[in-house]
Amino acid sequence: MELSTRKLRKAEANRQNALKSTGPKTPEGKAVVRLNATKHGLLSQDVLLPGENDAALKELGERLREELQPVGELENLLVERIIASTWRLRRLGRVEAGIFAWELYGELAERAQQEARTYEWTVGDVLISSEANITDEQKHQDALSKAQEMKAKQDAETATLGRTFIRDANEANAFSKLSRYETAIERSLYKALHELQRLQAARGAGGNVSPPMAVDVDVSGVSREGP
Numbered sequence: 001m002e003l004s005t006r007k008l009r010k011a012e013a014n015r016q017n018a019l020k021s022t023g024p025k026t027p028e029g030k031a032v033v034r035l036n037a038t039k040h041g042l043l044s045q046d047v048l049l050p051g052e053n054d055a056a057l058k059e060l061g062e063r064l065r066e067e068l069q070p071v072g073e074l075e076n077l078l079v080e081r082i083i084a085s086t087w088r089l090r091r092l093g094r095v096e097a098g099i100f101a102w103e104l105y106g107e108l109a110e111r112a113q114q115e116a117r118t119y120e121w122t123v124g125d126v127l128i129s130s131e132a133n134i135t136d137e138q139k140h141q142d143a144l145s146k147a148q149e150m151k152a153k154q155d156a157e158t159a160t161l162g163r164t165f166i167r168d169a170n171e172a173n174a175f176s177k178l179s180r181y182e183t184a185i186e187r188s189l190y191k192a193l194h195e196l197q198r199l200q201a202a203r204g205a206g207g208n209v210s211p212p213m214a215v216d217v218d219v220s221g222v223s224r225e226g227p
Contacts (some may be wrong), residue, residue, distance in 0.1 A: 045085045049091070051157055057087055068196065078196040085189035092182050095189065098162025101173050102154055109150035116143035 032178060061083045070079040119140035121133035134140045153159060162174075171179045 005056070047087050052091075060087060069200075070196070071200075076201070078192045078222060081192040082196070084208055085185050085192065088185050089182065091186070092178060094158060095165050096175070096178060098158045098160070098164075099111075099166060099178070100162070101156070101159035101193060102162040102166065105150045105154040105159060109147045109154065112143050112147035112150060115156055116140055116147065169190070 048057060050079070064083050064086065065079055070076045119135045121135065121136075128186050154163070165178065167176045
């Protein structure tokens with residue numbers, strides 16, 4: 001019992017000391033604290049997908065750290081989560097565009113192939129394989145070229161990203177699943193932001209007041225208070 005009491009007193013003393021710490025006060029010191037997470041390289045390992053812009057992620061991280069001014073490991077961890085969530089929300093925009101691109105170019109390619117077939121003589125569904133059986137060689141070639149162009153656009157990065165998500169959705173309603181992903185990421189973003197604000201409010205008060213009550217943010221518009 002006595003050992004447990006000493007541990008509790010030590011933990012409380014550590015908490016109070018952490019609250020009293022305001023972190024580095026010089027611009028140079030603050031810059032070092034803000035960029036600590038960048039040196040670890042954790043964001044690049046965990047957040048970036050192949051082909052994504054590492055420099056853009058670092059720039060986003062620097063801007064958010066400048067704005068949010070984290071101090072200490074815990075605040076930096078929360079800012080890391082905010083950066084990651086923000087980056088993933090941006091990616092969802094590209095995924096949505098990719099889904100549209102994949103479906104659009106696939107449809108245009110199919111239409112071009114159908115047009116090409118209108119210039120072919122067939123028996124049933126089988127093309128009579130002779131150039132003489134092409135009714136309009138130029139239009140036939142133009143249609144085939146159009147189909148190849150649309151297929152090539154389907155292979156572009158954005159459309160491929162959309163196709164990857166469609167496969168992950170098992171060919172179900174990809175947009176519905178994308179919306180659920182967006183809701184989950186937004187919830188994570190707001191939760192981390194609110195917790196950061198709680199810690200900074202307590203630190204700013206020098207530990208003389210309790211942090212604000214935690215709120216479980218529901219991005220559907222309804223807020224529930226938690227303990």
